[in-house]
Amino acid sequence: MDDKKTSVWTSIRFWRRSAAWVTGMAVVLLMILTFDTMKQVRMGTDEELKHGIKRRVPSPTVINYHISYRYDENRGVEVPVIGKKELLFGKEYSPKEAQELLHLGKLTFQAKDCIDCHTILGNGSYYAPDLTKAWLDPKWNDGTMISMTDSKTKEEAMVKFLMNPKDYRTHERMMPNLGITKKEAMALVAFLKHTSAIDTNGFPRNFSQASRRLEGGTNAR
Amino acid sequence: MLAKTNLKYESQKLAINYFTVAVVLFGAQLLMGLIAAAQYLFPSFLYGVFDFNISRMVHINAMVVWMLYAMIGSVYYLLPEESGKEVVGLKFGKIAFWVLTLAVTVVVLVYIFVQIGPADMKTIWFINEGREYIEAPRWADIGIVAVVLVFYYNVFATYQKGKKTGILNVLVADLFALAGLYLCGMFFTDNVSIDQYWWWWVIHLWVEATWEVFVGAIAGFALIKIINAKREIVEMWLWIEVLMLFGSGIMGLGHHYFWIGTPEYWWEIGALFSSLEPVPLVAMFVHVLYDWGREKGHSDAKGEKSPLRNSPAMAWLALNAIGNFLGAGIWGFFHTLPQVNIYTHGTQFTAAHGHLAFFGAYATILTGMIYIAIQGLVGIERVKMTTKTKLSIAFISLGVLGMTVALTIAGYEQTLVERADLGGGWDAYFIAQNLPWYVQAQGWRFAMGVVTFIGYILLVWDMLTINKAQKEGV
Ligand code: HEM
Numbered sequence: 001m002d003d004k005k006t007s008v009w010t011s012i013r014f015w016r017r018s019a020a021w022v023t024g025m026a027v028v029l030l031m032i033l034t035f036d037t038m039k040q041v042r043m044g045t046d047e048e049l050k051h052g053i054k055r056r057v058p059s060p061t062v063i064n065y066h067i068s069y070r071y072d073e074n075r076g077v078e079v080p081v082i083g084k085k086e087l088l089f090g091k092e093y094s095p096k097e098a099q100e101l102l103h104l105g106k107l108t109f110q111a112k113d114c115i116d117c118h119t120i121l122g123n124g125s126y127y128a129p130d131l132t133k134a135w136l137d138p139k140w141n142d143g144t145m146i147s148m149t150d151s152k153t154k155e156e157a158m159v160k161f162l163m164n165p166k167d168y169r170t171h172e173r174m175m176p177n178l179g180i181t182k183k184e185a186m187a188l189v190a191f192l193k194h195t196s197a198i199d200t201n202g203f204p205r206n207f208s209q210a211s212r213r214l215e216g217g218t219n220a221r
Numbered sequence: 222m223l224a225k226t227n228l229k230y231e232s233q234k235l236a237i238n239y240f241t242v243a244v245v246l247f248g249a250q251l252l253m254g255l256i257a258a259a260q261y262l263f264p265s266f267l268y269g270v271f272d273f274n275i276s277r278m279v280h281i282n283a284m285v286v287w288m289l290y291a292m293i294g295s296v297y298y299l300l301p302e303e304s305g306k307e308v309v310g311l312k313f314g315k316i317a318f319w320v321l322t323l324a325v326t327v328v329v330l331v332y333i334f335v336q337i338g339p340a341d342m343k344t345i346w347f348i349n350e351g352r353e354y355i356e357a358p359r360w361a362d363i364g365i366v367a368v369v370l371v372f373y374y375n376v377f378a379t380y381q382k383g384k385k386t387g388i389l390n391v392l393v394a395d396l397f398a399l400a401g402l403y404l405c406g407m408f409f410t411d412n413v414s415i416d417q418y419w420w421w422w423v424i425h426l427w428v429e430a431t432w433e434v435f436v437g438a439i440a441g442f443a444l445i446k447i448i449n450a451k452r453e454i455v456e457m458w459l460w461i462e463v464l465m466l467f468g469s470g471i472m473g474l475g476h477h478y479f480w481i482g483t484p485e486y487w488w489e490i491g492a493l494f495s496s497l498e499p500v501p502l503v504a505m506f507v508h509v510l511y512d513w514g515r516e517k518g519h520s521d522a523k524g525e526k527s528p529l530r531n532s533p534a535m536a537w538l539a540l541n542a543i544g545n546f547l548g549a550g551i552w553g554f555f556h557t558l559p560q561v562n563i564y565t566h567g568t569q570f571t572a573a574h575g576h577l578a579f580f581g582a583y584a585t586i587l588t589g590m591i592y593i594a595i596q597g598l599v600g601i602e603r604v605k606m607t608t609k610t611k612l613s614i615a616f617i618s619l620g621v622l623g624m625t626v627a628l629t630i631a632g633y634e635q636t637l638v639e640r641a642d643l644g645g646g647w648d649a650y651f652i653a654q655n656l657p658w659y660v661q662a663q664g665w666r667f668a669m670g671v672v673t674f675i676g677y678i679l680l681v682w683d684m685l686t687i688n689k690a691q692k693e694g695v
């Protein structure tokens with residue numbers, strides 16, 4: 001069949017070669033785009049942040065700034081906006097400290113297997129709220145959780161919640177206590193704050209529109 | 222179980238070991254799924270003891286592992302028949318099986334009893350890596366790579382020595398890519414965007430590229446085996462399938478890069494290529510039916526008996542053709558455009574697609590391969606369906622389809638209420654979770670999960686007894 005075929009459309013050799021070429025081309029294209037994407041999503045530096053150079057994934061020191069999520073007319077989606085200085089746990093982190101805290105946060109996120117209940121950047125499990133913009137969630141910002149946990153700041157409230165979610169539950173479906181230490185909880189808060197500053201091309205859309213309607217104050221348009 | 226004396230080749234005996242573990246793990250997967258589904262309905266069920274994340278983790282890990290076992294088993298089964306040679310270096314392959322099975326046992330025990338650990342690289346190395354589907358700790362990753370290397374050596378050395386059929390050409394190249402991709406999931410990074418970028422290389426480039434091509438290849442083998450399909454036609458189709466699957470599936474990866482911090486150009490690329498992904502699935506569907514019809518036509522014309530030599534395997538193969546097309550093709554296409562995906566991303570809709578696709582594309586055909594192996598084990602010309610075969614197919618497929626429909630409804634409600642109307646967030650999430658449509662859908666999912674589980678029990682029962690039934694005459 002291989003050689004004595006008259007039509008190319010029924011020639012195995014033709015299809016084998018085409019398959020190899022198409023696959024090869026797809027792989028090359030993917031490689032090129034991967035190089036470009038890696039360049040665009042590498043973590044920014046403190047210098048870039050200070051000079052207002054936007055990075056899709058900003059420097060860890062972004063945790064020293066106020067972050068909001070606003071509609072961008074040009075891009076037609078909501079984007080994170082990095083504002084004035086806003087200390088975390090009443091402290092300004094040096095690039096090295098911020099880096100270490102973020103590292104510990106990401107490590108805690110994996111070691112406690114948060115991904116098998118929550119989504120982050122929309123990927124993971126669907127048993128609990130998406131954590132991409134958790135730092136900006138109205139419940140942390142409108143006083144609900146702060147007063148419930150008897151805290152002064154939202155980061156303090158988050159730490160208390162993460163260390164003891166069972167005591168501060170708001171729904172029948174509770175988050176369990178995962179044996180998170182204070183240090184780990186603080187690192188998780190830094191990780192979540194940093195994540196909220198990642199440019200996700202507008203996901204989630206109209207973030208917490210509901211609470212704007214309810215006058216809760218939000219970061220959506 | 223059954224004596225293995227009818228099997229012609231040593232590697233086919235090893236295949237039976239792999240299939241046996243696969244079937245056991247399939248059962249474990251379903252039990253864990255039922256626990257997870259029950260936790261949606263009764264959140265206090267096993268709360269603080271065996272939390273949702275643990276039941277879910279074991280559920281999806283058991284799935285990935287049983288499927289890999291069944292895939293390896295399928296290769297050990299078909300390799301000597303295709304190449305005409307006994308598998309080379311099989312004694313290492315046998316050791317690898319026990320090493321792998323021991324490692325899997327330890328990993329599962331640690332998942333169940335240790336569960337999670339402190340924020341320390343030791344946890345990543347020895348307990349849980351905390352990344353969906355590839356939670357296995359790093360030591361196990363390395364063990365898996367070592368075992369797969371042995372397996373690949375078996376395959377490659379045999380391929381070198383024996384007949385190089387088209388099916389084997391595809392398999393040998395595909396398995397290399399499949400194994401290599403696993404390495405993309407074996408590193409730690411603080412950058413969650415880069416983390417997810419490479420994580421999808423494992424997940425997507427497995428299920429939507431290399432695993433699909435694997436299915437194309439073993440479906441080809443099965444067609445030749447079950448209905449005596451013409452090899453030239455099967456192999457020509459196989460190359461066309463490879464062309465279309467890799468041509469669309471590799472760049473289709475872009476549909477996971479819409480929102481994870483990666484650049485906007487992935488919108489267009491992901492939308493374009495992933496929209497083409499259903500095309501080969503239609504082709505595979507047509508192919509199976511075409512070959513079946515063709516062979517049946519031939520034998521009917523000659524007034525012979527039906528060409529069907531293994532009707533349970535053929536039934537699962539047909540179910541594969543439909544399920545792959547429905548679960549991956551249709552349910553996948555539903556949410557693959559960025560305009561839709563921005564609302565459906567990470568909702569129960571994704572879970573609906575995940576269930577029907579994994580079941581339709583993989584669980585089905587691998588079950589079919591197990592029936593082919595059972596035929597070899599019994600050593601008879603024709604295997605016919607028993608009542609149990611039919612009932613198990615009916616229960617399992619209805620159960621999974623039912624779960625999918627229920628989750629689709631839940632996802633639809635979640636998409637409209639939580640995402641489109643309320644814009645996501647903590648409160649929006651729970652408002653949508655607590656609406657009656659959603660709650661009822663979760664109830665139906667659980668019920669349909671029970672139906673699936675009953676089907677599984679019938680399936681195992683059938684697998685253990687079909688041999689006797691054939692001898693007594695169905
Ligand atoms: C007894 C039947 C089953 C039940 C009750 C069940 C239940 C579940 C539950 C509760 C989840 C978690 C979803 C979430 O995060 O909200 C899940 C996830 C999953 N299950 Fe099942 N399952 C069953 C059977 C299956 C089968 C047969 C397959 C495939 C062969 C499968 C594949 C998956 C996959 C791939 C996921 C992850 C989905 C995603 O992340 O989108 N399950 N299942």
Ligand code: HEM
Pocket residue numbers: 122123124353428429433476477495496498499548549550552553554556557558562565566567568571574575576578579582583
């Ligand atoms: C057999 C083949 C396939 C399997 C087994 C499969 C399985 C899955 C699973 C399990 C997920 C959820 C991943 C997670 O846990 O986050 C997923 C996501 C997704 N799949 Fe597939 N899939 C297949 C084919 C396809 C095809 C052909 C398409 C498109 C035409 C598609 C489109 C998608 C999209 C867009 C998502 C992302 C969902 C989201 O944004 O949450 N899939 N797939």
Ligand SMILES: [Fe+2]
Pocket residue numbers: 425429473474476477
């Ligand atoms: Fe995909």
